[in-house]
Amino acid sequence: MISRKWLLTALTLAAVCFSITFSHSGHTATKDAVQTTVGAMQKENAKARFMEGVERFFNEDYPGALAAFQESYNTYPKYSVLYNIAMCQKALYNYVESIANFEKFLTDGGDAIKKEKRTKAKTAIAKMMRLIGKVTILDAPTGVTIMVDGEV
Numbered sequence: 001m002i003s004r005k006w007l008l009t010a011l012t013l014a015a016v017c018f019s020i021t022f023s024h025s026g027h028t029a030t031k032d033a034v035q036t037t038v039g040a041m042q043k044e045n046a047k048a049r050f051m052e053g054v055e056r057f058f059n060e061d062y063p064g065a066l067a068a069f070q071e072s073y074n075t076y077p078k079y080s081v082l083y084n085i086a087m088c089q090k091a092l093y094n095y096v097e098s099i100a101n102f103e104k105f106l107t108d109g110g111d112a113i114k115k116e117k118r119t120k121a122k123t124a125i126a127k128m129m130r131l132i133g134k135v136t137i138l139d140a141p142t143g144v145t146i147m148v149d150g151e152v
Contacts, residue, residue, distance in 0.1 A: 046076030053084060062091040079108035083121060095128040096149075 053068035066088035073081040082105035089098035102121045106113065113121075137146060145152060 043076050046072045046078070046081075049075065050081060050084070053088075057084070057088060057091075060091075062088050066092065079105055079112075082108065083117065086121070086124070090124060090128065095132050099125050099128050099132075 049068045049072035053065045053072060056062075056065035056068055066085065069081055069084045069088060072078075073085060082101045086098045086101035086105060089095075089101060102125050106118065106121055109118075135148070140146060
């Protein structure tokens with residue numbers, strides 16, 4: 001669902017692009033101004049998708065929340081969104097992916113992450129590590145592909 005604010009921003013960008021192309025007065029917007037407007041639109045769209053993810057998460061629609069958080073992160077990458085992605089993956093029992101995103105959150109966020117949030121992420125990783133198993137294949141026949149959860 002596209003918010004009204006995001007739509008207005010998109011229309012503003014279209015007007016700026018139109019004025020660049022068809023300016024009669026000789027005054028045109030710079031490339032930087034257009035990039036700034038595009039960046040603002042992306043940030044606004046990412047925020048809207050993030051808020052949708054929060055709502056879906058609290059309504060226990062974890063697949064929908066995950067999709068919204070991933071779109072938010074892909075639109076405007078911000079380390080803090082990785083925490084929400086990891087929480088959705090944990091709720092969906094996708095522990096390996098959840099651990100990977102919690103670890104990326106901790107790495108990308110570095111010292112900017114508050115102590116409480118860092119502790120929660122590390123605790124979640126530790127709990128999930130106890131729930132996943134590892135398999136060692138010592139002698140697989142030639143030409144055999146072994147897959148677990150659809151992964152090689």
